[in-house]
Amino acid sequence: MASSHDDDALYNENASHDDDDAPYNGNVSHYDGIVVCKEKNTRGLTIMKEVIHAKSWGRKLNIAWNAKGQPINPGRSRFVSYIGVVTRREVPISYNTWRAVPRSNKEAVWEEIESSFNIDASRKKYVLGTASRQLRSFRTVLTAKYLRDANGKIIEHPPARYAHLIKQEDWDAFIGRRKDKSFKKLSEENRQRALDPLYPYRRGRVAYADLEQQLIAQQGSQIVTLSRHILWKEGHVNKEGQIDNENVQRVWKECDALSQSFSQDEAPKHDDILARALHGIERPGRVRGLGFGVTQTDYFGKQKRSNFQSEIAKIKDMLQEQSQKVEALEQQMQEQSHLKEIVQQQALLIHNLIQMQLQVVGKQASNPNPNVKDSCTPSSPKPVEEIKKKSKKKTRKTRK
Template sequence: MASDSESTEIPPSDPATTCTDAPLSQKKLEQEYYNIQRGLTIMEEVTKTRAAGKKISVQWNKKGQAIKSAKFISYIGVVAKTTVPITQKSWRKVDQATKDIVWETVSSGFEIDESKKDFVLQKAGRALRSFRHFITQKYLKDPDAEFVAQVPPLLQPLVKQEDWDAFVVSRREKEFKELSAQNKKRVAKNEYPYRAGRLGYAGVEQKEVEAEGSDVTISRQRLWALARTNKDGVIDNPRVKEVAEKIDSLSQEVSQGKLPEHEDILARALGTPDHPGRVRGVGFGVTKKQYFGKIKKRTSASSSEVQELREEQAVMKQQLEAQAKLIDMLLKGQIPGRLLGDVSPSGKDSCTVPSDKIPEGENDCNCLADNPSRKVVATGRVYNIAGDTIHNLPLPPDCIRVSLLVAIDPKYPLPYPTDEMQTVGDALGSFVAWPSHLVMVGTPKPPKDPLPPKKKCLCLL
């Protein structure tokens, strides 16, 4: 059985990777360039190993993350890139049969069991997204800013000509240009940029464990800070330094007994809780349940954990109530569009609430379409919290954070889409930014006197 313990260090910069106008850092472009070259080489190596009836072993840490496994991670990427076309905009929209092919190909070359399938597929989705960004920044246009017609030589083993043609067309569209501009602005506002590169949180943790001893436990707040140091191990970003100092202060309070032993120090230092399904400061492949489930070995819960459980229960209750109401309305043949009173034909007298009139805290809400009909496209919960952010980034101007729970119009485009979420249906169970003037506070109410079928459309004209 072969071993995957190859170094993840990136070789010196290749002149061919130089990109004169790239929102992504030069280091990230070099990493992706190296990933492609290395991935193709590893594919040949894995094929030979598999032909000899062998598989390559993979090491995992206590959190279930692959460590010292550069070949494994690179192979996942190259399999995903050769299996899924670059024209696929979202990994969520890739059909299950294709995902199964990715999993079967990877598992046939490495010693991994079915429990690692989610890890492999999620990693494949990330690799595809990074690949699309890399192509857009590095190869889409020539030095004269003209779109490249033929597949570049480096990409020919991975990309078909017909897929390249379709990809170029999609990058010419106005919708893509607007989305790209929005994402650039949001990324530029990131106050706490990650700086550990290809190493990842798992790699940062492994280095610390090897330096201090195998029995050492590295807290996630420490990992978060270590992943934002420069090459000399120094925090030179003022905003990161401010949070690191808060972390030190809170850690001292815990050690002195002023705070509960299992207080969420990172969340308190940043001033914002983790988003559902994500755990900051631990890296890829670790869920909230996995991480916090391993440290809750005590007779009493901390205040932050109790609050977290209450919030999760409230979201579940709201989702069940909203779904029950909508099902009831559908069974009665009613259209869920007349909510909390009538919406006027012009939209001028609609029941939308300005952002400064939305009650502070968490409330039921309806999200309206940005068109004259002002129809309700989703229901959920609105969070009017001072200094709130969305996925650790500032909210867009005149927007508010909303958790979408029920999709009334799943195909309605999100006001601020991302690579993974482009429609209301994609964003169910997630937080999104929604224009404040298009958020209606309250829960759905069926109309008192349902109109006959022929007249239902008249109220929307």
């Protein structure tokens, strides 16, 4: 789940809250090694107090999960935010990617979350994936709000708000990375892409999992999940429930048309209504219209990979067949080349015989005395009867 890209991802619906970490202003308390601010009306403080209070009594908080393996409310926001709190405490901001984070830091995050919530090992992948996103979002907040002063000059010390989380050496590495030209280029590309998304998500911080939960509650039915093209459409409407983007409108019209003549039960999931309307394959690491926490293997199953392997096998067979055809064609061309040489030799022989015949005819035509035989002209054969008579005469003489 963790992205292999640098930490330039912009804020998203599951991004960390800027106020989840208590500001360090001297008015703090310490619970189990975690700094908690005593200021009122702070969402981060409320979340921290709930979790720490439960731990102090030896209790774990419960989390509900939907059929797709995503946490849902009540409890999702608290769960995700607390993962962010713990991640910012355990993982330094100096790491540019989640892959670079040592395993020990990741395990520290998992152990803290596992000791605070009723979750089993099957949720570890989701927890660490969320931690990756939360850390990336935290770095984005730091870059946008705390990296430079009002005059645009880089601030050389960690912001006072996060002084209890960020060491000076980590801050130095953090700002050093942001001075790099390649970082600036990539960051600007991501910023421009985020300013003009093809299909802008319009539900703010409401995740697809929460949106699905709301829609199911409104219908009052016994269903536990919705088709993803319905979720995709609901995630791209404005506050009035209207579609005000041409690209989204085009996709939804196609979804609506397909839903009238297309049975999703008969088609594989990877070729459902939304896939056909968007006219594109799923990129690695996510499934469109479902939100974070649902992988392609989880949703489509292993059949997709099997189909992929099958397609590769078909391509290999086609290449082998074409290779055999090319070899046969080359053999045929070689045979034809050999036949061509024979024909050329025969043509040359016929040509030479014709030339010789022409020479003979030419000499006969140029001889004025017909009684003089040409040395090249063969003598006429004697009649058969004359040869028989001479043979008889020789036999009589021999008897005498």
